[in-house]
Amino acid sequence: MVKLKSNDDKEFEVEEAAVIQSEMIKNMIEDGCATSVIPLPNIDSKTLIKVIEYLNKHINMGKAAETGEEDDLKEFDEQFVNMGWEELFDVIMAANYLNIHELMELCCQSAADRLKNKSVRAVREMLKITNDLTEEEEQEIINDAPWAFEGPEIDDTVN
Amino acid sequence: MPSILGGDIDPSSWSIIQVDLSQLNIQFLILCGVAGIDLAVEVMPDWSELPYDLLVLVSRCFNLIEDFLNFGIACKSWHSVATKHNFNSELPRIPWLMLAEEEEGNSFRKIFSLSNGMILNKRIPKASRKRCMESMGWLFTVGEDDGETSLLHPFSGVQIELPHQYTTVDYYDH
Known part of the structure; x- marks a missing residue:
């Protein structure tokens, strides 16, 4: 068992087989730096619980393929990313810090899927992004491919 | 003593009011604790500050050029990754x-x-x-x-x- 500690001082025990899906922790264990508790100063307990849930489910990916549990895993992934933008951001950052490539890809794909077919106005409003492009820069980008920004089917809602 | 309420108020009544408020406050916190209500309001993180490598990962998930271009016009940092190189040619395309x-x-x-x-x-x-x-x-x-x-x-x-x-x-x- 490996002990992880979140930045709000909560400790979690995780099976080594699960936790080594994190390249960062795998390296720490291999280098003998994981003898006691591993502090994770960038991750709060709420996010860490999510990440551990993912790691436990994804233990032994190969085994899932053998026993035909791939669909099960796919369904889990779909459910897993069903979270708000705020939480998704935290999980992406945690996956990046822990270097769990599959989880990063899953979350980035989910972010992209949510942005698909959205108007830029809707995207900025949903994510509270401040547009720091100047009007000229924006117009230049639009002029390159005006058709891409004025499709009749573009979704302007912010859900 | 001048009062903003316009009347004379006995200072001792002030202290009573204050005590009551603080008790109310404590009771409210205890109630929240019992009911498991999370009062923390999630603040939207700054998505334009997502690290470059992660933005590249997101940009490579679009298989429609319109979506890719719309992604690249949201702000400067997003635009910086919406390059031809990052438009993922391995994804299936709709002609x-x-x-x-x-x-x-x-x-x-x-x-x-x-x-x-x-x-x-x-x-x-x-x-x-x-x-x-x-x-x-x-x-x-x-x-x-x-x-x-x-x-x-x-x-x-x-x-x-x-x-x-x-x-x-x-x-x-x-």
């Missing part, structure tokens, strides 16, 4: 269909998007009065009159002249 020339000599061609039914009017002067065949995203064009052949990219306008058909061995047999 655009180029419709036949409507009137002779008109340099506009209609291009139909199968993904959303949109029709794009694209000016492709170099395709005017030419038969066009598709080859890996390029057009193979044959001049209707002169039989000149070329490869033409409909969006960038890049054109590569090919040897005339009569240079092929069996041209005169047909």
Whole structure:
């Protein structure tokens, strides 16, 4: 068992087989730096619980393929990313810090899927992004491919 | 003692009010604790501050060019990753269909998007009065009159002249 500690001082025990899906922790264990508790100063307990849930489910990916549990895993992934933008951001950052490539890809794909077919106005409003492009820069980008920004089917809602 | 409430208030009543408020406050916190209510309001993190590598990962998840371009116009940092290189060529693509020339000599061609039914009017002067065949995203064009052949990219306008058909061995047999 490996002990992880979140930045709000909560400790979690995780099976080594699960936790080594994190390249960062795998390296720490291999280098003998994981003898006691591993502090994770960038991750709060709420996010860490999510990440551990993912790691436990994804233990032994190969085994899932053998026993035909791939669909099960796919369904889990779909459910897993069903979270708000705020939480998704935290999980992406945690996956990046822990270097769990599959989880990063899953979350980035989910972010992209949510942005698909959205108007830029809707995207900025949903994510509270401040547009720091100047009007000229924006117009230049639009002029390159005006058709891409004025499709009749573009979704302007912010859900 | 001057009072903002406009009347004289006995200072001892003030202290009573204050005590009551603090007790109310404590009771409220205890109630929240019992009911497990999370009072923390999630603040939207700054998505424009997502690290570069992660933005690249997101940008490589779009298989429609429109979505990719819309992603790249949200703000400066997002624009910085929306480069040609990051438009993932390994994802399955939904093709655009180029419709036949409507009137002779008109340099506009209609291009139909199968993904959303949109029709794009694209000016492709170099395709005017030419038969066009598709080859890996390029057009193979044959001049209707002169039989000149070329490869033409409909969006960038890049054109590569090919040897005339009569240079092929069996041209005169047909």
